[in-house]
Structures are given as structure tokens and as C-alpha cells.
Amino acid sequence: MKHHDSSEMYLKTILLLENNEGHAHVKEIADLLQVSKASVTKAINSLKKKDYITQENYGPVFLTDSGRELATHILYKHKVLTKYLELDLDLSAEEAEENACRMEHIITDDMLSAIEKKLNINIKDEMRFALEDIK
Amino acid sequence: MKHHDSSEMYLKTILLLENNEGHAHVKEIADLLQVSKASVTKAINSLKKKDYITQENYGPVFLTDSGRELATHILYKHKVLTKYLELDLDLSAEEAEENACRMEHIITDDMLSAIEKKLNINIKDEMRFALEDIK
């Protein structure tokens, strides 16, 4: 039984901050995810070890290519799931967001493909994300 | 950020064992969930504290009323999700099972209601579960 992988939430948040603010600072990440700065520093160290981000001491965080790729994929899943839950299950925007956020880390690739097929859209083309996408 | 709640998996497994075998022993739970007996003993102690199960030392485990209620609800969610994923997303039985198992612990009540509405069935009436429902 695996534990929840919180690193995906951090990556997603960093991507959104880079895209929207141009930089991802510890404080901003902590505020968005509602965790302490100490938790962010810990997560950063773990992500650095996996080469998903770079950071010089006391400076902001930057996604590496592979980090950006992963983060983008998670955000993509989030978008697809949100749309799907709204269109197919008639969930409100908030409910869809909430459930997408919980599901994006756990669904199988096959399930994602099935949803893409059902939506019959390519959300990749309209990938512009807002900060509210985190929750 | 909360960690994964594994207690739901234990409750579900105990319910299935009670229903199918008439008893839930540590060894059986460990085998089904593929964890060590030590992990099961730990989980049992935690579930006892929450009054979801009873157990005398070295004996089998029994669900309390509230434990059975919770376990039944989780199993119900699992069934509903599995059916939904099969019917609505055309997932194979295995893929549906796998994703239902991951989703049953995290979806909101509103999402469950939406799925029930969409399926327009009352699975509660046909609640007879098999051991394969765990995964």
C-alpha cells in the first residue's frame, strides 16, 4: 500500500506559479498549498534529488525539463478530469475541481485515455492555466 | 495535506472475509491485502480504538455495527464506481476494478450521488460481494 505522493501537488503548484507569476518562491508555494514553509523546503529537497527542479540556496525554484513535463502532464490530467466531471456527471465547477484534484494522482493511463476519447477534444491545445486550478 | 487512509482497505477486507468465510483472521487479511501480519495487527489496534472492530487477543476480528456500516458503504462505493467505469467509460472489468479501488476512498459524496443518478440503479439491493472485490 503506497502513501499519498504529495510531490505531484508541489510540481503542479510550481508550474502554475512559473506560468502565472514568472517565478516560484517558497512562500508562494506554501501559501497556495496551505502548508508551512518548512514543508516546502523539505519537498524542494526531495524534488531536487529527483532532478525535477533546480534551486540555489535562498532563491526561487525552477522546473527542469523533466519536471516541467511531469507537472504539465498532471495539470493536463486535472483539466481533462474537471471537464469530464462537469460535462458527464453534471458536477458544479467547484465539485468537479475538488474531485479532479483528488483523482489526478491516482487514475490509470487507460482511464485517462478513455476519458479523452469520450470528451473527444484535445485540451492540450488550450493549455493556459490559472492559479485557481490548485486546491 | 492528508495521507492515504488505509483503514478503509482493512475494513472492506474484513467485511468481505466475514461475509464470505464467516470470520476474519489476521493471516487472511494479510494475504488478501498483501501486507505483513505485523501490519495487520497494527491496523487492528487502530480500528479497535475507533470502535470499528472487536477482537480478543489472538482471536479473529469482528466488525462492530458502526464498522460494518462504514465497510458496507465503502464496498457499495466500490461497486457503483466499478459499474460506472465499465458502462460509461468502457473500461475492462480489470481496469474498472483497479480504478474503483483507488477512487472509492477519495471521491466526494456529491460525486457518488451524481454517479448513482447516472446509473439510475440501486446497487444496494444486490449487495452480495465476492472476495475478488479487493485488489
Add this chain to the structure above:
DNA sequence: AGTAAAAGTTAACCATGGTAAACTTTGCCC
């Protein structure tokens, strides 16, 4: 009844992911 195997528990350990409090570094402003 004696004993060996199976079942269950305990102890010591590991990793993850969170915290508060104390500390260091940075940046800004007078």
C-alpha cells in the same frame, strides 16, 4: 500429554509528510 507448526503479537526500525521554533540569509528603507 508433548511437541512442532501456524497464527498472532511485539519490538525496533524505515520512509513519508507534516509541524513549530529557532536560526540564517536577503532585501529594503531610512
Add this chain to the structure above:
DNA sequence: GGGCAAAGTTTACCATGGTTAACTTTTACT
């Protein structure tokens, strides 16, 4: 440029949930 506040880090801690190894209890067989 001195000093203070904000930002970032480190330290020491907590809980969960897993492990192996060693121990205890129960069961089952001859």
C-alpha cells in the same frame, strides 16, 4: 551602511503505515 522584516532553512519533533525478526499463544497431530 545599519538595521529590521521578510523569506528561507534547519532542527527536533509527531503520526501514519509499512517492514523484519524474535517472541508468545494456539492448534493440531501422534
